[in-house]
Amino acid sequence: MKLLKDYILNNGKSINSKVLKVDSFLNHQIDPVLMMKIGEEFKRRFEGEKINKILTIEASGIAIGLAAAYAFNVPLVFAKKKVPSTMDDFYTTQVFSFTKNKDYTICIGKEFLNKEDRILIVDDFLAMGNAVLGLKKLVENAGGKVIGAGIAITKGFQDGENILKENGIRVESLAVVDSLENGEIHFR
Amino acid sequence: MKLLKDYILNNGKSINSKVLKVDSFLNHQIDPVLMMKIGEEFKRRFEGEKINKILTIEASGIAIGLAAAYAFNVPLVFAKKKVPSTMDDFYTTQVFSFTKNKDYTICIGKEFLNKEDRILIVDDFLAMGNAVLGLKKLVENAGGKVIGAGIAITKGFQDGENILKENGIRVESLAVVDSLENGEIHFR
Numbered sequence: 075m076k077l078l079k080d081y082i083l084n085n086g087k088s089i090n091s092k093v094l095k096v097d098s099f100l101n102h103q104i105d106p107v108l109m110m111k112i113g114e115e116f117k118r119r120f121e122g123e124k125i126n127k128i129l130t131i132e133a134s135g136i137a138i139g140l141a142a143a144y145a146f147n148v149p150l151v152f153a154k155k156k157v158p159s160t161m162d163d164f165y166t167t168q169v170f171s172f173t174k175n176k177d178y179t180i181c182i183g184k185e186f187l188n189k190e191d192r193i194l195i196v197d198d199f200l201a202m203g204n205a206v207l208g209l210k211k212l213v214e215n216a217g218g219k220v221i222g223a224g225i226a227i228t229k230g231f232q233d234g235e236n237i238l239k240e241n242g243i244r245v246e247s248l249a250v251v252d253s254l255e256n257g258e259i260h261f262r
Numbered sequence: 263m264k265l266l267k268d269y270i271l272n273n274g275k276s277i278n279s280k281v282l283k284v285d286s287f288l289n290h291q292i293d294p295v296l297m298m299k300i301g302e303e304f305k306r307r308f309e310g311e312k313i314n315k316i317l318t319i320e321a322s323g324i325a326i327g328l329a330a331a332y333a334f335n336v337p338l339v340f341a342k343k344k345v346p347s348t349m350d351d352f353y354t355t356q357v358f359s360f361t362k363n364k365d366y367t368i369c370i371g372k373e374f375l376n377k378e379d380r381i382l383i384v385d386d387f388l389a390m391g392n393a394v395l396g397l398k399k400l401v402e403n404a405g406g407k408v409i410g411a412g413i414a415i416t417k418g419f420q421d422g423e424n425i426l427k428e429n430g431i432r433v434e435s436l437a438v439v440d441s442l443e444n445g446e447i448h449f450r
Contacts, residue, residue, distance in 0.1 A: 149294070
């Protein structure tokens, strides 16, 4: 997606060979027009697929999730990282975060997933793919089906994209960064 | 806002006299059309005000924040509850959560607030007002100005609305719940 790549080149920062900082438009400050266009691009890429729900994880997935949900005209459900006090019946699993080098819990109220679901998972970044695999597990616990994963920025130098494909997930990345070496951003 | 009140009456649940559960459309599963209309309603209510940025707190504020930012055609900034490893210069303060009975930290990268800012704070719920006051503090630390607070659901039986007004903040609530007694939802 040219618009997203332009934003990354103009406003992103390669912090080191693994970290791309995009917090001026994607995950701390957010450009709402870019975000809604990302949602529309997911809709275009998954045209013809029957999708009835968008799924993501709080917090940085919520904005891109809302944009996708609006484009598809279906509900957004976001997995929570803590069990809310008002939630008593939920699907849950552990996700290992390489960034933070520890497991975290994700959970979704059982009433929001079911066996008729045909779900598009979306997220701002794809690195090792653990978050998407965790969400897929919750969907399948409920008997539903994951139609694909829509990712804004995929780190092409990490294994997530291949791991998701090996798990039978169609991955649509709007920008694949293949290298961040020497402070330079290179797309595939 | 009639549409929001209808959603609350049809899909909300009064858990006890203080807790209104709206997680089927507002803060776990999200109805994107409702959310975008909430953004438009904030725009209508603050018509004529010069606002250059929307501010909220992760995670449940992000969706409503994006909707507002899109309606106003300005950036959204959401305060983080943990300092990201890639952030080295930020405004921060403590916010007391009555729900969780403890303090939490909010922070915003210094590059995303400045003295020219005229900010609308938005959030899904207003109870005691501490989150909004915390955000106001960060805005004022940067020399900026809070123009008002746009709230989806205000708990009219708690003190937040008055506290914010006493602090000079214009509050626009789209639904004010005055009572949740006996499992019934009563609006002001």
